[in-house]
Amino acid sequence: MPLSYNFAYLDEQSKKMIRRSILKALAIPGFQVPFGGREMPLPYGWGTGGIQLTAAVIGPDDRLKVIDQGSDDTVNAISIKAFFKKTAGIAITEETRSATIIQTRHRIPETPLQNGQIMVFQVPIPEPLQFIEPKKSQTAKMHGFEEYGSMHVKLYEDIAKFGRIATAFDYPVQVHQRYIMSPSPIPKYDNPKLHRSPAVHLFGAGREKRIYAVPPYTDVVSLDFEDYPFELEKWDGACAVCGSTDSFLDEIITDDTGTRMFICSDTEYCQKKAGNTFS
Amino acid sequence: MYVAVKGGEKAVKNSQRLVAEKRRGDTGVQKISMDQIANQLGLGVDRVMAEGSLYDVTAAAMAIQQAQGDMTEAVFLVRAFRTTLKRFGNSIPVQTTKMTAIRRVSGIFKDIPGGQILGPTYDYTHRLIEPDPENVPDPPCDRQTDTETAPPDQTAACDDISSLPGELPRVIDILQAQGLLQQDKTRPPGDAAEDLTRQPLAFPVSRNLRLQALARGDEGFILGTAYSLQRGFGLDRHPFLGELKVGYVAVRYTPPELGFDIHVGHMKLTECVMVNRQDDAARKAAGFETGYGLVFGQNERKAMSMSLLDRSLAAEKNTGKTDYPARDPEFILSHCDNVESSGFVQHLKLPHYVDFQSELVFIRNRPKDHAPDKGNP
Amino acid sequence: MMQKGFDSEVFDSQAVFRSLLLAMANPGTIAATDINISCPPRLQSGAGALLLTLLDFETVLWTDMDTDTPEMQWLHFHTGTRLTHAPNRAGFALFTDSEKLMDPSRFNPGTVASPDISTTLVFQTRGMDQEHHLRLTGPGIEKETFIHLPGITTAFWENRAIMNQAYPAGIDMIFVHARRFTALPRTTKVGVC
Numbered sequence: 045m046p047l048s049y050n051f052a053y054l055d056e057q058s059k060k061m062i063r064r065s066i067l068k069a070l071a072i073p074g075f076q077v078p079f080g081g082r083e084m085p086l087p088y089g090w091g092t093g094g095i096q097l098t099a100a101v102i103g104p105d106d107r108l109k110v111i112d113q114g115s116d117d118t119v120n121a122i123s124i125k126a127f128f129k130k131t132a133g134i135a136i137t138e139e140t141r142s143a144t145i146i147q148t149r150h151r152i153p154e155t156p157l158q159n160g161q162i163m164v165f166q167v168p169i170p171e172p173l174q175f176i177e178p179k180k181s182q183t184a185k186m187h188g189f190e191e192y193g194s195m196h197v198k199l200y201e202d203i204a205k206f207g208r209i210a211t212a213f214d215y216p217v218q219v220h221q222r223y224i225m226s227p228s229p230i231p232k233y234d235n236p237k238l239h240r241s242p243a244v245h246l247f248g249a250g251r252e253k254r255i256y257a258v259p260p261y262t263d264v265v266s267l268d269f270e271d272y273p274f275e276l277e278k279w280d281g282a283c284a285v286c287g288s289t290d291s292f293l294d295e296i297i298t299d300d301t302g303t304r305m306f307i308c309s310d311t312e313y314c315q316k317k318a319g320n321t322f323s
Numbered sequence: 324m325y326v327a328v329k330g331g332e333k334a335v336k337n338s339q340r341l342v343a344e345k346r347r348g349d350t351g352v353q354k355i356s357m358d359q360i361a362n363q364l365g366l367g368v369d370r371v372m373a374e375g376s377l378y379d380v381t382a383a384a385m386a387i388q389q390a391q392g393d394m395t396e397a398v399f400l401v402r403a404f405r406t407t408l409k410r411f412g413n414s415i416p417v418q419t420t421k422m423t424a425i426r427r428v429s430g431i432f433k434d435i436p437g438g439q440i441l442g443p444t445y446d447y448t449h450r451l452i453e454p455d456p457e458n459v460p461d462p463p464c465d466r467q468t469d470t471e472t473a474p475p476d477q478t479a480a481c482d483d484i485s486s487l488p489g490e491l492p493r494v495i496d497i498l499q500a501q502g503l504l505q506q507d508k509t510r511p512p513g514d515a516a517e518d519l520t521r522q523p524l525a526f527p528v529s530r531n532l533r534l535q536a537l538a539r540g541d542e543g544f545i546l547g548t549a550y551s552l553q554r555g556f557g558l559d560r561h562p563f564l565g566e567l568k569v570g571y572v573a574v575r576y577t578p579p580e581l582g583f584d585i586h587v588g589h590m591k592l593t594e595c596v597m598v599n600r601q602d603d604a605a606r607k608a609a610g611f612e613t614g615y616g617l618v619f620g621q622n623e624r625k626a627m628s629m630s631l632l633d634r635s636l637a638a639e640k641n642t643g644k645t646d647y648p649a650r651d652p653e654f655i656l657s658h659c660d661n662v663e664s665s666g667f668v669q670h671l672k673l674p675h676y677v678d679f680q681s682e683l684v685f686i687r688n689r690p691k692d693h694a695p696d697k698g699n700p
Numbered sequence: 701m702m703q704k705g706f707d708s709e710v711f712d713s714q715a716v717f718r719s720l721l722l723a724m725a726n727p728g729t730i731a732a733t734d735i736n737i738s739c740p741p742r743l744q745s746g747a748g749a750l751l752l753t754l755l756d757f758e759t760v761l762w763t764d765m766d767t768d769t770p771e772m773q774w775l776h777f778h779t780g781t782r783l784t785h786a787p788n789r790a791g792f793a794l795f796t797d798s799e800k801l802m803d804p805s806r807f808n809p810g811t812v813a814s815p816d817i818s819t820t821l822v823f824q825t826r827g828m829d830q831e832h833h834l835r836l837t838g839p840g841i842e843k844e845t846f847i848h849l850p851g852i853t854t855a856f857w858e859n860r861a862i863m864n865q866a867y868p869a870g871i872d873m874i875f876v877h878a879r880r881f882t883a884l885p886r887t888t889k890v891g892v893c
Contacts, residue, residue: 071885085403089670181526188813212681231681253523259840
């Protein structure tokens with residue numbers, strides 16, 4: 045048994061392979077690059093794709109922020125931070141603005157990102173067409189020949205049934221007027237943050253062995269129809285902690301009769317705002 | 324003021340402390356040693372090595388202990404260890420005809436050249452839990468060839484393999500010689516073998532990748548889907564066991580700087596060749612085809628199931644019943660890995676409250692005229 | 701005697717890759733590495749650093765040099781990369797001499813279904829600055845950016861534009877001068893000013 049592991053766990057050859065895939069992903073925005081995903085010491089579904097990306101990108105000078113559901117303190121975020129602290133001795137931050145790499149599950153921070161920052165998304169199912177066509181052999185052709193009619197049909201069926209598009213998260217986008225892409229299971233509230241964002245967005249799916257990317261300043265458009273445009277979630281109330289009315293709010297059930305209150309999903313944003321407001 | 328749930332870090336630490344306690348159990352009970360696991364839970368070690376894709380008895384035993392006997396968790400530990408190991412090169416393909424067999428059976432001929440060797444098997448035991456295992460005496464060491472139990476590479480009391488046959492002809496060569504076997508066109512890939520652990524599966528998938536995926540696939544999944552074939556969900560005839568062998572093979576490797584091959588050790592393997600009737604309608608010729616299974620350690624259930632699936636997944640040969648899961652390479656090979664499937668099923672335990680919130684907002688904000696419970700036309 | 705590669709394989713290659721990642725994400729910006737490698741004479745230090753970062757025994761390299769040159773021996777020793785004489789089978793291609801540029805369409809642009817199996821070209825150039833010579837637009841560029849790569853002909857850019865019309869198939873390029881480099885992925889539109 046080895047007494048120590050390499051910096052950031054992965055061996056150098058695995059990092060090279062992942063790095064080559066990242067470059068291809070950046071050169072073909074939204075295209076899912078197949079890569080030789082390695083087995084990580086965390087389970088599939090816990091962010092192995094994101095962890096491999098971070099491990100291939102990270103260096104000793106980085107400041108890493110890890111969030112899950114927008115929070116720096118959820119169990120999975122804690123576990124991933126502990127992994128990089130242990131294997132790379134990396135500095136951890138909760139501050140969106142000062143982080144150089146932000147690994148995330150299910151959210152994009154509310155604080156606007158900057159050029160030079162790298163977002164790393166953990167992706168469970170990279171294929172936006174998966175529930176229309178489960179076979180990779182088929183979806184590869186559909187992407188290749190831009191056969192996206194079935195996706196529009198699915199969205200249109202929603203409108204026929206529900207009067208609107210019924211996808212609330214992992215809402216499909218079209219990147220650089222070409223590939224339809226899964227933005228990962230972020231709420232559709234976060235989709236507009238991808239559009240022409242100054243940051244680099246890397247997406248890693250460990251179990252499905254796919255890497256894809258959105259470079260800075262790239263068009264990312266949520267699919268919709270002229271008469272049924274893309275709409276964002278709206279809340280009636282404000283955050284009970286910071287009073288914010290312009291962030292994604294989680295619902296907290298406060299008693300067994302269903303009384304509820306709302307607080308920001310982005311804990312760092314909320315704390316900053318609360319500090320600014322009340323102190 | 325209510326503050327968002329904090330304390331994740333402390334909770335994780337406490338959970339890890341609890342699992343360590345549970346693993347140790349009652350401290351009044353003696354701790355299990357790795358030797359005890361390797362020797363007395365050998366079939367469990369074999370399974371963990373096979374699905375962990377790493378032939379390392381010590382690592383597998385440690386993983387079983389660390390996982391409290393949860394085999395899928397142990398496989399995961401071995402896989403994560405395996406990822407970090409440096410790769411020196413490819414060994415020379417092992418020669419299973421030169422296997423030192425501890426067990427060899429064929430279902431298609433009464434007797435076979437080299438003989439049937441019953442060896443260690445539960446097949447003919449009565450599955451009665453021994454009322455008092457403490458009082459069952461250790462078996463004597465006067466065994467014959469056909470009751471071989473001890474591996475040659477472990478220090479056990481019964482460690483004499485010299486009386487075992489050195490070379491056994493392949494049973495299916497008999498069929499081959501009589502021209503009854505459809506020729507397998509795929510050549511052994513040799514050094515050009517692809518590696519499932521370094522490249523993602525792409526469909527259609529080559530036979531060597533298919534066999535790799537099956538060999539490390541979950542035993543239960545492989546067994547269940549092979550069983551479905553036998554029940555008519557993909558096979559229309561009864562398959563036959565051509566040959567099933569368990570034994571030890573030498574592993575040889577040629578270091579590029581030496582230029583000649585060296586013996587690097589032995590490994591225990593189970594090999595199975597399944598024979599199916601397959602008529603070639605185009606040539607109006609009846610004949611047989613084979614499916615192949617090979618797994619680390621002794622695991623006959625797995626090797627046999629694998630050989631059934633190898634045959635059924637040979638898509639280019641598929642005719643007739645193809646609409647079944649066990650005939651669909653993408654269905655079987657994308658779902659047979661238990662590290663992948665266990666991870667993804669269990670990730671549902673992670674918080675999903677943001678996505679759920681999106682769903683809540685969506686459902687609450689439904690337009691009045693589209694209430695789904697009204698049975699909208 | 702074989703010259704050494706990175707001082708620290710782990711940290712030097714990470715630093716180089718990180719600059720390259722940002723270069724590929726922000727086409728036309730000039731990145732630099734402060735890692736100085738003493739590679740054989742016909743390899744510029746930046747090109748040596750990039751190739752050590754990208755190549756290993758799983759890559760196939762085409763080059764405009766002979767395979768028995770000290771440069772190729774150095775690369776092979778430090779990375780284990782395989783070499784090919786067939787441009788369309790290369791994963792990476794290295795041009796050490798911009799006099800000998802070839803039509804990029806001789807390399808592999810990938811396929812419509814697998815555009816990622818394409819060749820990435822690495823060029824050593826005679827200079828690099830941000831004079832208004834080439835106007836760049838596309839993903840990774842906020843509005844427009846300019847670059848000047850002396851020695852690369854207008855015809856080359858025309859051939860590149862024709863080839864990249866088959867998008868998503870196409871060829872990605874990295875240009876190196878001394879320790880500086882810039883990347884032009886297939887999505888970048890290049891206009892000669």
